[in-house]
Amino acid sequence: MAKITIRGNMATALGAKLCRPDVVPAYPITPSTLFPEKISEYIADGEMDAEMIRVESEHSAMSACIGASACGARVCTASASQGIALMSEMMFIAAGMRLPIVMAVGNRALSAPINIWCDHQDTISQRDTGWLQFYAEKNQEGLDLMIIAFKVCEDKRVLLPATVGIDAFVLTHTIEAVDVPDQKLVDEFLPKYKPELYLDPSKPMTFGSFGTPEFYQEFKYAQTKAIEKASEVIDEVFAEFKEKFGREYKKITPYKCEDADVIILTMGSMSGTARAAVNKMREEGKKVGCCKLTVYRPFPGKEIVDLTKNARVIAVLDRDISPGFGGALYGEVAAQFINESKHPLITNYIIGLGGRDVLIEDFEEIYDKSIDAVKKGRVEKPVEWIHLNKEVL
Amino acid sequence: MEKEMYEVRFHGRGGQGAVTAATILADAAFREGKDVQAFPIFGVERRGAPVAAFMRMDTKPIDLKTQIYEPDSIVVLDPTLLDVIDVTKGLKEGGKIIINSSKKASEFKFGKAKVYTIDATKIAVKHGLGTKTNPIVNTAILGAYSKAVGNVSIEAIEEAIGEKVPRKKEENKKAAREAYEVTRGE
Numbered sequence: 370m371a372k373i374t375i376r377g378n379m380a381t382a383l384g385a386k387l388c389r390p391d392v393v394p395a396y397p398i399t400p401s402t403l404f405p406e407k408i409s410e411y412i413a414d415g416e417m418d419a420e421m422i423r424v425e426s427e428h429s430a431m432s433a434c435i436g437a438s439a440c441g442a443r444v445c446t447a448s449a450s451q452g453i454a455l456m457s458e459m460m461f462i463a464a465g466m467r468l469p470i471v472m473a474v475g476n477r478a479l480s481a482p483i484n485i486w487c488d489h490q491d492t493i494s495q496r497d498t499g500w501l502q503f504y505a506e507k508n509q510e511g512l513d514l515m516i517i518a519f520k521v522c523e524d525k526r527v528l529l530p531a532t533v534g535i536d537a538f539v540l541t542h543t544i545e546a547v548d549v550p551d552q553k554l555v556d557e558f559l560p561k562y563k564p565e566l567y568l569d570p571s572k573p574m575t576f577g578s579f580g581t582p583e584f585y586q587e588f589k590y591a592q593t594k595a596i597e598k599a600s601e602v603i604d605e606v607f608a609e610f611k612e613k614f615g616r617e618y619k620k621i622t623p624y625k626c627e628d629a630d631v632i633i634l635t636m637g638s639m640s641g642t643a644r645a646a647v648n649k650m651r652e653e654g655k656k657v658g659c660c661k662l663t664v665y666r667p668f669p670g671k672e673i674v675d676l677t678k679n680a681r682v683i684a685v686l687d688r689d690i691s692p693g694f695g696g697a698l699y700g701e702v703a704a705q706f707i708n709e710s711k712h713p714l715i716t717n718y719i720i721g722l723g724g725r726d727v728l729i730e731d732f733e734e735i736y737d738k739s740i741d742a743v744k745k746g747r748v749e750k751p752v753e754w755i756h757l758n759k760e761v762l
Numbered sequence: 763m764e765k766e767m768y769e770v771r772f773h774g775r776g777g778q779g780a781v782t783a784a785t786i787l788a789d790a791a792f793r794e795g796k797d798v799q800a801f802p803i804f805g806v807e808r809r810g811a812p813v814a815a816f817m818r819m820d821t822k823p824i825d826l827k828t829q830i831y832e833p834d835s836i837v838v839l840d841p842t843l844l845d846v847i848d849v850t851k852g853l854k855e856g857g858k859i860i861i862n863s864s865k866k867a868s869e870f871k872f873g874k875a876k877v878y879t880i881d882a883t884k885i886a887v888k889h890g891l892g893t894k895t896n897p898i899v900n901t902a903i904l905g906a907y908s909k910a911v912g913n914v915s916i917e918a919i920e921e922a923i924g925e926k927v928p929r930k931k932e933e934n935k936k937a938a939r940e941a942y943e944v945t946r947g948e
Contacts, residue, residue: 538804
């Protein structure tokens with residue numbers, strides 16, 4: 370293995386290359402553009418044997434992914450923000466046709482107003498398409514999760530597509546040290562994709578055709594069972610990955626949570642800053658911990674309950690907003706506790722939208738607000754916005 | 763806990779290589795066993811417009827993912843920026859400023875900051891880096907950084923140049939080395 374310093378986009382592109390995809394249809398968009406650029410460079414330099422399809426839109430990119438994947442090819446692509454919004458129609462189809470496509474995402478805000486910076490709105494808004502969703506904290510995770518995602522998605526118990534999200538700019542354009550696994554080890558870990566069912570003129574069959582009321586619900590049930598099964602498969606693949614490459618992943622990773630009164634739940638790059646903030650607050654005697662969610666779909670509800678149920682408050686941080694409700698993650702975490710007889714208070718903080726930097730002070734403010742709820746014994750304002758510039762409101 | 767972390771901000775103009783300078787310095791520090799991050803100002807870069815880039819290094823794994831607001835040192839690739847922006851913004855007390863300038867360091871005064879100057883433009887032109895009107899000074903100024911700050915060796919910077927600079931690797935290494943030799947450390 371070789372450790373090098375690279376940008377996040379390069380890490381996901383290298384991760385993709387190591388997986389030896391057959392076809393890469395892609396349309397460039399900030400902040401993910403370096404991904405297709407690197408892939409075309411690898412192909413031009415003879416380092417990668419894949420067909421790159423230059424398409425006229427993200428909708429076409431996903432359409433081409435679906436066609437190629439249905440023919441039995443290993444397929445990946447990259448996109449972000451508006452590109453993913455434009456793909457949405459085809460993302461439902463990719464999942465419904467049970468195609469293990471992997472998409473690297475540079476998680477970016479959605480227009481309007483136009484904004485190229487980081488939040489999770491693009492993939493969160495696609496949560497019901499049936500794709501697995503992974504979120505990386507750092508570039509190393511971006512690379513590793515590409516390999517892990519292919520292995521999980523292609524498992525015949527799963528057969529579903531996945532997104533691997535790295536935060537716009539905070540990761541996509543940031544240089545970090547990344548351990549690049551040996552190709553030989555990746556080949557052993559992820560052998561050639563050999564689907565049992567694929568489009569072949571000599572054995573005609575159809576994918577994703579008409580599903581009448583007699584069958585449609587069963588299709589959706591089977592698809593739902595598959596993504597639930599993925600939860601188990603992810604654990605197996607994480608264990609195998611650790612065995613092979615030495616790096617450990619969990620669907621949800623706790624930090625200093627054992628005795629914590631307040632547990633802060635995060636996704637993506639802010640999870641690192643959360644740990645730094647927890648270290649600082651622990652030195653001041655505050656009983657606080659944090660949990661990093663790496664897998665958002667399938668949702669690790671049971672794991673979240675097990676890790677956080679003894680806290681007094683769970684502070685759920687959403688780098689997304691479901692207008693008229695609150696953060697998406699908050700609603701889902703809260704739902705996990707509804708049938709538990711006893712549970713912590715649950716607060717929600719909307720944070721870091723459109724590239725607003727997430728600071729140590731923000732975590733301190735969140736801790737203070739959460740402790741205040743403990744003292745009062747209730748949550749007065751469940752959904753709060755952090756770091757709002759009140760002067761422009 | 764913050765002691766071992768060291769943060770640098772680079773000021774330049776779009777096209778001058780400030781981002782590459784941050785990248786090379788990060789790669790060099792990484793080669794000496796540090797954990798590193800390097801990033802541009804998050805946004806859209808235009809040729810000629812003021813840009814900034816950042817480098818963070820630590821002897822321990824870096825958890826922090828925030829931008830850099832209070833750097834330990836500042837590197838100015840283009841002296842004309844001194845009239846346009848406050849390059850010292852957020853500089854930690856006792857911080858260092860390395861400026862590409864033909865003037866003496868004593869001609870600059872930035873509070874308690876320790877100033878170093880290096881005529882990186884002259885060195886870059888001498889080694890054929892860029893053009894006379896648009897010299898690429900980022901490698902030369904890193905040589906000056908190495909001497910002035912002393913936490914990344916010139917050898918590691920030369921190695922990183924070999925890895926990260928696409929063209930004229932040897933000329934860039936020589937420019938860095940020359941700037942290192944003529945800069946006076948503490």
